[in-house]
Amino acid sequence: EADIYQTPRYLVIGTGKKITLECSQTMGHDKMYWYQQDPGMELHLIHYSYGVNSTEKGDLSSESTVSRIRTEHFPLTLESARPSHTSQYLCASSPFRTAGPQETQYFGPGTRLLVL
Amino acid sequence: AQTVTQSQPEMSVQEAETVTLSCTYDTSESNYYLFWYKQPPSRQMILVIRQEAYKQQNATENRFSVNFQKAAKSFSLKISDSQLGDTAMYFCAFIPQGGSEKLVFGKGTKLTVNP
Numbered sequence: 001e002a003d004i005y006q007t008p009r010y011l012v013i014g015t016g017k018k019i020t021l022e023c024s025q026t027m028g029h030d031k032m033y034w035y036q037q038d039p040g041m042e043l044h045l046i047h048y049s050y051g052v053n054s055t056e057k058g059d060l061s062s063e064s065t066v067s068r069i070r071t072e073h074f075p076l077t078l079e080s081a082r083p084s085h086t087s088q089y090l091c092a093s094s095p096f097r098t099a100g101p102q103e104t105q106y107f108g109p110g111t112r113l114l115v116l
Numbered sequence: 117a118q119t120v121t122q123s124q125p126e127m128s129v130q131e132a133e134t135v136t137l138s139c140t141y142d143t144s145e146s147n148y149y150l151f152w153y154k155q156p157p158s159r160q161m162i163l164v165i166r167q168e169a170y171k172q173q174n175a176t177e178n179r180f181s182v183n184f185q186k187a188a189k190s191f192s193l194k195i196s197d198s199q200l201g202d203t204a205m206y207f208c209a210f211i212p213q214g215g216s217e218k219l220v221f222g223k224g225t226k227l228t229v230n231p
Contacts, residue, residue, distance in 0.1 A: 042223040107161035
């Protein structure tokens with residue numbers, strides 16, 4: 001399995017709280033991604049990064065924000081959690097800046113978020 | 117815009133039998149990569165198999181193989197000798213070379229292997 005980690009694995013939190021979902025990888029990958037996925041459903045890309053100080057919004061509009069200060073770390077923050085944010089959040093990374101033969105994304109175990 | 121379509125939301129197969137999952141995609145790109153990912157219940161998403169579009173030979177990984185038909189834009193996954201551990205969601209994905217550089221996923225097929 002790939003060396004990509006997410007914490008916490010499960011989080012139950014009240015409306016209005018600020019939360020940060022952590023993602024780190026030890027593979028030295030340039031590209032990192034955040035996906036939102038409801039159980040058993042398709043994945044939606046919400047943020048990605050090509051490297052340090054690079055962040056881009058994905059295809060699905062999200063109220064979350066991300067930062068990339070270190071290559072190995074790509075945290076996602078929700079300033080004020082709402083029940084509509086309840087979902088699973090998957091972090092992924094891939095080794096190259098541009099798509100190539102080795103373009104493969106490696107996924108973390110995910111964080112299941114429940115906002116009450 | 118590129119799209120990936122998995123027309124089978126759910127499938128089931130008996131243990132030890134063979135099953136084929138369908139995937140079609142739409143693109144105007146000539147160079148791209150295709151993937152099948154597996155997501156077991158409550159477990160991590162992992163890569164099953166990868167295919168480069170410029171390669172005519174179909175990729176194989178042990179019991180998993182693909183039938184890549186570039187002209188038809190089809191990329192099906194065959195699982196031979198199905199095992200209980202193959203029960204999972206399977207996602208087909210596509211990425212163009214030098215294009216948007218973002219994986220485009222299908223909606224997934226839920227496969228259940230029955231004993």
